[in-house]
Amino acid sequence: MRPTPAVIPVANPAAQFATHAPAIREAIERVLSSGRYILGPEVEAFEKEFAAFVGASSCVGVANGTDAIALALRATGVSPGDEVITVSHSAVATVAAIEQIGAVPVFADIDRTSRCIDPDAIEPLVSTRTKAIVAVHIYGQPAAMEEISQIARRHGLIVIEDCAQAHGAELRGRKVGTWGDAAAFSFYPTKNLGALGDGGAIVTSSAEIAERVRRLREYGWQERYISSVPGFNSRLDELQAAVLRVKLPSLGADNARRREIAAAYCAALDPVRIIPPAAIQDTLHAMHLFVVESPQRDILRDLLTVAGIGTALHYPKPIHLQSAYAGRIRGSGALPATEALSGRILTLPVFPELTSDHVETVCDALSSQCAHL
Ligand SMILES: Cc1ncc(COP(=O)(O)O)c(C=O)c1O
The missing domain is CATH 3.90.1150.10 (Aspartate Aminotransferase, domain 1)
Known part of the structure; x- marks a missing residue:
């Protein structure tokens, strides 16, 4: 027997567009006639609004969630050759981001209940080359950030949260994205907060890390056309930021x-x-x-x-x-x-x-x- 085609999809970004269509069209029109299409007032406003939503002091918009992890690692001091402990039970993006900056992923097992990284599996993997932990809040379930932070403190490790699937999730009444040194979000269209294309952001309460990410996302520029560090091109565009601003209040x-x-x-x-x-x-x-x-x-x-x-x-x-x-x-x-x-x-x-x-x-x-x- 041939199965009937799926009528109830797993996700439906078009339905979300339909909910917000008039406001999105208006926001897009505003951007189109503004003449600013990349890193302008919409991005700035969205960064403020999303930082406030998460409960952190800074948000820096970038091109996608994979870059957000990579730039968060780089901005917190992870260098080529450094080991980063994370999980194999995640989107490939988590590991691709670690390797994108030349760092070396190491896999810890997951906890069977939360399906997130098992804190007990982390410590035995710590080596002299270990520099950071990337904790993934898989499916929207917060990882055990308190235990992870304690291990990180004991060994002087950086903690990055991969919040690509966890916008608005909370642990002890505090949102994910505020527990690590920095956090990475994706705004891929099917995410809980989704754009109409690619988008991502780094959230942090360290002004220093935020400033480093701001430079890294645009060629390491300290001022226009003058690079103080080698950087990347990973910018959030105005159209996506305007769309995200429409959806964020919901x-x-x-x-x-x-x-x-x-x-x-x-x-x-x-x-x-x-x-x-x-x-x-x-x-x-x-x-x-x-x-x-x-x-x-x-x-x-x-x-x-x-x-x-x-x-x-x-x-x-x-x-x-x-x-x-x-x-x-x-x-x-x-x-x-x-x-x-x-x-x-x-x-x-x-x-x-x-x-x-x-x-x-x-x-x-x-x-x-x-x-x-
Ligand atoms: C857990 C996880 N990390 C990172 C990413 C990467 O996000 P993006 O697709 O925006 O690069 C995703 C999204 O697919 C994800 O689910």
């Missing part, structure tokens, strides 16, 4: 709606057969991705596809098993939790514009399909 409500949908799914499924994301005390999940686990993941995926429900794998293969990285990253041989998780995960549709009817369809499918697993 981010809190959008995240709440994501959590509401996740709660409905959790109530519908049998947690013995389809394991939902763990509810972790003192954390507020941004619910960028709702990722369940099942030992029968592929069967579940097929059943949901037939029911018209889109699913995805985040990610189909841990980074250390992908041919670009296999066999060459320290730590890769001891990632049992990462490897155990990877064959069991399945991402279900969660985005703020998902209609109640569609949420109900997914709930019905989850509760009826549990019986087949």
Whole structure:
């Protein structure tokens, strides 16, 4: 039997555009007629507004989330050859960013409950070359930043938060992005705060780090055309900043709606057969991705596809098993939790514009399909 095409997508950036269409068109028109298209008043205003949202003193807009990680590492003093401890259970971008500046990724295993870096796995990996930790708040679940910060303090390490999936997530009532030395955000269209193209930002409460990132994003310029350090070209454009300014005021409500949908799914499924994301005390999940686990993941995926429900794998293969990285990253041989998780995960549709009817369809499918697993 041929499966029916997915009618309920995993994410739907077009639906979000539709919600804000008149305000976005107006913002775009304002930029078009302004004559400023890169690093102008919209970027400046967005940087202030996003820093205030996160609760940090500075935000610096860049071209994408991968560059945000790379520039955050470089601006906090990570140099070529330095080791950076992170996870294999992430978007490849996390590791690509580390290698982009010539640093050397090292993999720590994840905690099976949070699916984020396991603080206990970090310390045994610290070497004389270790300079930083990149903690990824995977799927919108905050990593254990207090434990990570303690380890970092003990060994004099820098902490960078990869917040690409966690805009608005909180740990002990404090937003992610305020826990490390600097944090990287992505505004890829499907993110909780998404642009209509690429975009990213570094958030920090260190004026010095912010200033270094400002130089690095534009050729290391100290003043126009005069470079004080070797830099990059990684600038946020005015159109994307204007779009992000339209959407930012709704981010809190959008995240709440994501959590509401996740709660409905959790109530519908049998947690013995389809394991939902763990509810972790003192954390507020941004619910960028709702990722369940099942030992029968592929069967579940097929059943949901037939029911018209889109699913995805985040990610189909841990980074250390992908041919670009296999066999060459320290730590890769001891990632049992990462490897155990990877064959069991399945991402279900969660985005703020998902209609109640569609949420109900997914709930019905989850509760009826549990019986087949
Ligand atoms: C965890 C994580 N880190 C980094 C990135 C990189 O962001 P971008 O795609 O904007 O470069 C992404 C986005 O795909 C991500 O999910």
